[in-house]
Amino acid sequence: xxxxxxxxxxxxxxxxxxxxxxxxxxxxxxxxxxxxxxxxxxxxxxxxxxxxxxxxxxxxxxxxxxxxxxxxxxxxxxxxxxxxxxxxxxxxxxxxxxxxxxxxxxxxxxxxxxxxxxxxxxxxxxxxxxxxxxxxxxxxxxxxxxxxxxxxxxxxxxxxxxxxxxxxxxxxxxxxxxxxxxxxxxxxxxxxxxxxxxxxxxxxxxxxxxxxxxxxxxxxxxxxxxxxxxxxxxxxxxxxxxxxxxxxxxxxxxxxxxxxxxxxxxxxxxxxxxxxxxxxxxxxxxxxxxxxxxxxxxxxxxxxxxxxxxxxxxxxxxxxxxxxxxxxxxxxxxxxxxxxxxxxxxxxxxxxxxxxxxxxxxxxxxxxxxxxxxxxxxxxxxxxxxx
Amino acid sequence: xxxxxxxxxxxxxxxxxxxxxxxxxxxxxxxxxxxxxxxxxxxxxxxxxxxxxxxxxxxxxxxxxxxxxxxxxxxxxxxxxxxxxxxxxxxxxxxxxxxxxxxxxxxxxxxxxxxxxxxxxxxxxxxxxxxxxxxxxxxxxxxxxxxxxxxxxxxx
Ligand SMILES: [Zn+2]
Numbered sequence: 308x309x310x311x312x313x314x315x316x317x318x319x320x321x322x323x324x325x326x327x328x329x330x331x332x333x334x335x336x337x338x339x340x341x342x343x344x345x346x347x348x349x350x351x352x353x354x355x356x357x358x359x360x361x362x363x364x365x366x367x368x369x370x371x372x373x374x375x376x377x378x379x380x381x382x383x384x385x386x387x388x389x390x391x392x393x394x395x396x397x398x399x400x401x402x403x404x405x406x407x408x409x410x411x412x413x414x415x416x417x418x419x420x421x422x423x424x425x426x427x428x429x430x431x432x433x434x435x436x437x438x439x440x441x442x443x444x445x446x447x448x449x450x451x452x453x454x455x456x457x458x459x460x461x462x463x464x465x466x467x468x469x470x471x472x473x474x475x476x477x478x479x480x481x482x483x484x485x486x487x488x489x490x491x492x493x494x495x496x497x498x499x500x501x502x503x504x505x506x507x508x509x510x511x512x513x514x515x516x517x518x519x520x521x522x523x524x525x526x527x528x529x530x531x532x533x534x535x536x537x538x539x540x541x542x543x544x545x546x547x548x549x550x551x552x553x554x555x556x557x558x559x560x561x562x563x564x565x566x567x568x569x570x571x572x573x574x575x576x577x578x579x580x581x582x583x584x585x586x587x588x589x590x591x592x593x594x595x596x597x598x599x600x601x602x603x604x605x606x607x608x609x610x611x612x613x614x615x616x617x618x619x620x621x622x623x624x625x626x627x628x629x630x631x632x633x634x635x636x637x638x639x640x641x642x643x644x645x646x647x648x649x650x651x652x653x654x655x656x657x658x659x660x661x662x663x664x665x666x667x668x669x670x671x672x673x674x675x676x677x678x679x680x681x682x683x684x685x686x687x688x689x690x691x692x693x694x
Numbered sequence: 695x696x697x698x699x700x701x702x703x704x705x706x707x708x709x710x711x712x713x714x715x716x717x718x719x720x721x722x723x724x725x726x727x728x729x730x731x732x733x734x735x736x737x738x739x740x741x742x743x744x745x746x747x748x749x750x751x752x753x754x755x756x757x758x759x760x761x762x763x764x765x766x767x768x769x770x771x772x773x774x775x776x777x778x779x780x781x782x783x784x785x786x787x788x789x790x791x792x793x794x795x796x797x798x799x800x801x802x803x804x805x806x807x808x809x810x811x812x813x814x815x816x817x818x819x820x821x822x823x824x825x826x827x828x829x830x831x832x833x834x835x836x837x838x839x840x841x842x843x844x845x846x847x848x849x850x
Contacts, residue, residue: 432774435774439740439798440709440711441708441709441710441711441713441714441718441740442708442714442717442739442740442797442798443798444708444709444774445706445707445708445709446786446798446799446800447770447773447774447775447778447784447786447800448770448774448786448798449770449772449773449774451772452768452770452786455768455770456766456767456768456786456787456788457766459766459767459768460765460766463766504771505769505771505783506771506772507768507769507770507771507772507786508768508769508770508771508783509768510768555788555798556739556740556788556796556797556798557740557796561765561766561788
């Protein structure tokens with residue numbers, strides 16, 4: 308039971324977009340430095356380090372490499388690999404580490420130079436790593452094809468409309484252009500999404516996240532440090548995970564995933580329900596994903612996730628703002644960084660003062676990360692105050 | 695899908711490890727085989743040593759009918775390599791075999807596939823699809839296939 312035992316003391320992200328002058332490790336270092344500054348801590352305060360993986364700089368022991376790169380000699384250190392869900396997993400592990408005393412201050416950082424650190428062929432090739440090497444890849448899928456098959460089935464069973472999907476992308480962009488660090492500067496329309504190049508039907512180019520150079524970081528510690536921090540911390544109220552499969556071929560269902568389970572664990576630990584959530588940062592590598600997650604997490608009725616986005620309720624000023632920074636679709640996606648920007652954004656929103664994109668009610672945030680093909684789920688609930 | 699776009703050519707063969715060897719060896723002979731658990735009788739895919747339902751390590755490779763239904767599909771425009779780029783757009787589907795297990799496959803169709811038209815469409819492999827590992831020059835090309843009574847041909 309982790310409620311009220313863990314705080315996120317600081318958050319940061321690196322320069323984002325195309326950053327050819329920085330290596331992947333440098334992006335992580337920059338995000339880490341900014342998160343430490345945000346917390347009012349120094350590198351030597353860090354005794355635990357968790358990171359993810361890098362396709363552009365595939366070091367064998369990335370956690371240890373990053374510790375060396377940062378000049379750390381931590382007592383707790385690992386690289387975790389659960390795809391886009393890695394930041395959530397890292398928060399969960401870090402929370403357990405600081406509550407058991409394995410470490411006092413855990414730095415979590417994820418990201419890589421996915422946009423400029425590899426050739427286009429390498430980037431496309433990286434997208435085949437999610438497929439089963441012996442029983443899926445022989446048929447020519449890239450990651451969008453897997454999500455397209457989920458989308459197709461979802462539309463078939465629940466009547467989700469192509470326009471609903473487009474609205475998810477339009478909303479994301481609308482939020483991203485309000486973020487000072489966003490590489491996306493111009494709005495898009497539903498027609499733009501529907502007219503963009505088909506990638507794997509029914510998904511078009513603007514239904515898919517773009518790849519970036521990006522890293523994000525956050526600092527996990529215990530509440531006894533709260534008084535010394537430079538900024539207001541966020542409190543961990545609840546967290547849950549669920550893993551149902553790795554490859555889409557073995558997914559128990561293409562319409563019911565593990566977010567129900569991870570969400571109910573997080574809600575139970577937090578002692579709140581979906582109606583208590585003020586805003587949410589959902590994973591959205593493809594437009595179908597936040598629709599599914601909103602439904603599974605009880606933020607929308609089953610079948611009406613699409614309407615939630617189409618109706619405008621998820622706008623900054625709406626009933627339930629979602630993906631207030633633009634998410635993976637319009638802010639950044641660099642390997643495992645996609646989910647970490649949602650955590651960073653939630654902490655900033657909880658504090659308040661994010662000007663153009665500040666949500667009006669900001670006491671309770673829900674963040675959801677997923678990895679693989681909706682394979683691995685982590686739901687996090689953070690509070691502005693102690694629960 | 696337009697017939698004229700289909701010069702099937704050799705697609706890359708599958709990578710094969712010890713778990714996958716029996717399956718692909720049969721596929722090269724145009725036989726579709728899956729494991730059936732000796733204890734609980736459940737067919738499983740993909741092949742592996744323990745039954746995911748009962749954890750028995752006893753199973754028998756069994757030739758299945760090749761009949762199944764489309765659970766979902768996508769028409770792919772962006773391909774992972776030049777061999778697949780040469781045949782875009784192509785269809786990837788998840789097929790539920792009549793015997794139970796789900797598997798991924800390509801569907802070759804001579805008319806455009808449109809959801810929900812293909813929902814639950816029956817599939818037949820009896821027309822001897824070329825398996826990815828099969829590079830024989832006598833492997834049938836797509837032009838030989840036309841949809842029959844709502845049946846689609848598929849390549850496993
Ligand atoms: Zn069994």
